[in-house]
Amino acid sequence: MSKPRIVLAYSGGLDTSVAIEWLKEHKNVEVVACAVDVGQGIDDLDEIRQRGLDCGAVESVVVDARQEFAEQFIAPALKANAMYMNKYPLVSALSRPLIVKHLVRVARETDAAGVAHGCTGKGNDQVRFEVGTMCLAPDLENLAPIREWGLTRDAAIDWAIERGIPIPIKSKQSPYSIDENAWGRTAECGILEDPWAQPPEDVFERTVSVADAPDEPDELILTFEQGLPVAVDGQRMPLAELVAHLDERAGRHGVGRIDMIEDRLVGIKSRELYECPGAITLITAHRDLEDLCLEQELAEHKRSEEGRYAQLIYNGLWWGPLKSALDAFMDAANSYVSGEVRVQLFKGHATVVGRRSDVALYSYEMATYDEDDQFDQTLAEGFVKLWGLPLKTWAARAANQGKGL
Ligand code: ARG
Numbered sequence: 001m002s003k004p005r006i007v008l009a010y011s012g013g014l015d016t017s018v019a020i021e022w023l024k025e026h027k028n029v030e031v032v033a034c035a036v037d038v039g040q041g042i043d044d045l046d047e048i049r050q051r052g053l054d055c056g057a058v059e060s061v062v063v064d065a066r067q068e069f070a071e072q073f074i075a076p077a078l079k080a081n082a083m084y085m086n087k088y089p090l091v092s093a094l095s096r097p098l099i100v101k102h103l104v105r106v107a108r109e110t111d112a113a114g115v116a117h118g119c120t121g122k123g124n125d126q127v128r129f130e131v132g133t134m135c136l137a138p139d140l141e142n143l144a145p146i147r148e149w150g151l152t153r154d155a156a157i158d159w160a161i162e163r164g165i166p167i168p169i170k171s172k173q174s175p176y177s178i179d180e181n182a183w184g185r186t187a188e189c190g191i192l193e194d195p196w197a198q199p200p201e202d203v204f205e206r207t208v209s210v211a212d213a214p215d216e217p218d219e220l221i222l223t224f225e226q227g228l229p230v231a232v233d234g235q236r237m238p239l240a241e242l243v244a245h246l247d248e249r250a251g252r253h254g255v256g257r258i259d260m261i262e263d264r265l266v267g268i269k270s271r272e273l274y275e276c277p278g279a280i281t282l283i284t285a286h287r288d289l290e291d292l293c294l295e296q297e298l299a300e301h302k303r304s305e306e307g308r309y310a311q312l313i314y315n316g317l318w319w320g321p322l323k324s325a326l327d328a329f330m331d332a333a334n335s336y337v338s339g340e341v342r343v344q345l346f347k348g349h350a351t352v353v354g355r356r357s358d359v360a361l362y363s364y365e366m367a368t369y370d371e372d373d374q375f376d377q378t379l380a381e382g383f384v385k386l387w388g389l390p391l392k393t394w395a396a397r398a399a400n401q402g403k404g405l
Pocket residue numbers: 090091092093123124125177178179186188262272
């Protein structure tokens with residue numbers, strides 16, 4: 001009888017490369033490697049596919065999911081201005097549910113008994129992988145070879161060398177743990193674990209430092225339709241392309257560097273470095289257009305739901321019912337978020353310098369102090385009296401009781 005199969009989320013890096021052999025030796029399974037391209041900058045899909053086979057997989061698949069990532073993962077996150085702790089645009093947290101979706105699909109196609117990931121037990125990604133699988137395919141087993149094995153990086157390298165596993169050469173050198181995709185790049189470990197230490201320049205890849213940013217600003221016009229960007233400077237492009245374009249353009253001006261102390265789901269506080277030039281530019285512009293187009297009660301409520309929405313995604317609950325219910329709310333809220341935003345990229349900042357919309361709730365006639373003014377100021381007198389009535393009544397009682405303010 002043939003051995004059971006496990007589909008491993010394969011990145012081509014050290015951990016998942018050694019995980020293939022470890023699963024075979026310790027779990028007596030066959031391993032199908034599954035790499036998912038979410039815009040992390042894989043140059044050669046064939047090369048990574050071959051690497052999976054060279055590391056001992058019986059089958060190796062590479063999925064180009066860049067468009068799907070943009071349209072089904074980045075798009076809803078942008079509509080919700082999703083930022084964990086109001087700072088982190090959820091780069092890794094967004095890609096995991098998509099990777100799980102493909103792991104499960106490949107597991108079905110190859111008649112596998114389970115799926116596996118290369119996460120340690122200290123992070124959020126293990127939760128996102130496993131809870132995702134529990135939602136999409138509760139019958140599949142979840143394996144976590146790196147967590148179970150508990151080897152240090154150096155020991156893993158030695159173990160791989162002993163067995164002749166072709167590990168990526170970079171892994172002996174890079175002092176950081178990196179994850180990246182179209183929505184940004186993350187860096188942890190090494191010197192970054194000292195929260196007092198200023199991050200060295202070699203941490204960064206997608207952004208220049210403010211010191212090296214050009215002295216001339218770059219100005220761009222973003223067109224949004226129903227909450228999503230559809231064109232840059234009048235040129236329409238698919239979302240995946242638009243995000244990549246902005247990421248590059250804003251990165252040149254040092255936009256989108258984030259240095260933060262983050263509360264992980266597993267209870268650890270960690271120091272994280274992110275580079276999200278495109279994401280920060282888009283969220284900044286989108287929020288501004290919302291301010292122009294959303295009715296104020298809706299705007300207020302939306303802001304209060306955004307943090308919750310980001311937290312759900314961060315905590316691995318992407319496929320759960322609250323997430324999809326909130327998506328319906330975010331879609332409804334975005335139905336009039338259409339128009340143009342002018343953004344200036346300069347010295348580390350993406351600054352909105354103008355906005356306009358055919359469906360704006362901004363009214364010049366209401367706002368102006370000039371002769372075009374249509375606002376009936378006589379109404380204000382009664383309004384203010386009624387608005388202040390509860391406090392007036394309360395203050396009168398306080399005074400009666402000898403408790404003046
Ligand atoms: N702390 C971030 C998060 O939980 C980034 C995680 C990066 N993942 C990684 N395996 N290096 O979303």
